[in-house]
Amino acid sequence: MNNWQILEPKHLGGISTTENLESVDQVKVKTTKCFISLNDLALFKGDVKLEYPFTPCSIAVGQVIETLQESSYVEKGSRVYLAPQYENLRSGYLRDFVILKKSDIHVLPQSVSEDDALFINHLSLAISVIDKLKIEKGNHVAVIGGSHLANVIAQLIMYYQSVPILIDSSQKNLEIAHKTNIYYTLPNDKNLESEVLAITGGRKCSKIIYVSDSPSGIDVIDKIASENADVGVTGISSTKTKLSCSFAFEKQLNVTFVKDGNSNIQASINLLAQKAIDLSHFKLPMYKFEYAPKHFENALLKIEEKEPAEFLIDML
Secondary structure (H helix, E strand, O other): OOEEEEEEOOEEEEEOOOOOOOOOOEEEEEEEEEEEOHHHHHHHHOOOOOOOOEEOOOEEEEEEEEEOOOOOOOOOOOEEEEOOOOOOOOEOOOEOEEEEEHHHEEEOOOOOOHHHHOOHHHHHHHHHHHHHOOOOOOOEEEEEOOOHHHHHHHHHHHHOOOEEEEEEOOHHHHHHHHHOOOOEEEEOOOOHHHHHHHHOOOOOEEEEEEEOOOOOOHHHHHHHEEEEEEEEEEOOOOOOOOOOHHHHHHOOOEEEEEOOOHHHHHHHHHHHHOOOOOOOOOOOOEEEHHHHHHHHHHHHHHHHOOOOOOEEEEOO
């Protein structure tokens, strides 16, 4: 068995496949680590309807083991990040080997570890939403959510010399944010509005980023948004988020949705190489490839209990 597939909701099954190169613009990659995201778990649960069977996991790293034509950029033995397959959810990376176009792999510099590289998608998405909102130096930016993605967004806002205000209802997430030097971290409680007013000098926030896996309802935006604020909604596409139009109309909010950051992959790798983002406090459990079904099932239980559910798979 070298390929786990979702055969039906909540059921992973193993199959054997053969991957062969067909053209000189392709490479064969041995996947080494996979990131099992909330989106993968939503697919496993059956929240997203796709034709079965299909292979999950759109975030992975690996090593080039075969190429029909080497180049100065891609050669046998290169450590690579595999571009997320947004347009082809059926062909995920939870398998031993994968055939990809050279344009779909990104060589990792020696200074970027495989574990850090698994967060390239988070960083790329963070760049996209920050660009979309045209965040400038000195802006106070509310980031609603304390997940890994929300934390990376807040850190990148600091890197661009703006001021993030990270808001979450999990004390553990707020503590991790403190460890990554995010100065303003606020619980979503009855004092939230007054604390945001104090931080912003009574102006509230003109830039707000809502991460869709946040336990805070999207209506929290009403408490902290200034008139005509720019709001970016991002995160996993399978999350069903309801936006109250009443306060959005009343405050004339400019709302934009950001799905992916594929065009920012190389920029993200460069930021990781510069150590611009601190990922050392993100402690995801790692499990062996052969035990994937058990850990997918356990992750659904964690989601029901509102506990962190994402994990890594060691493919070696």
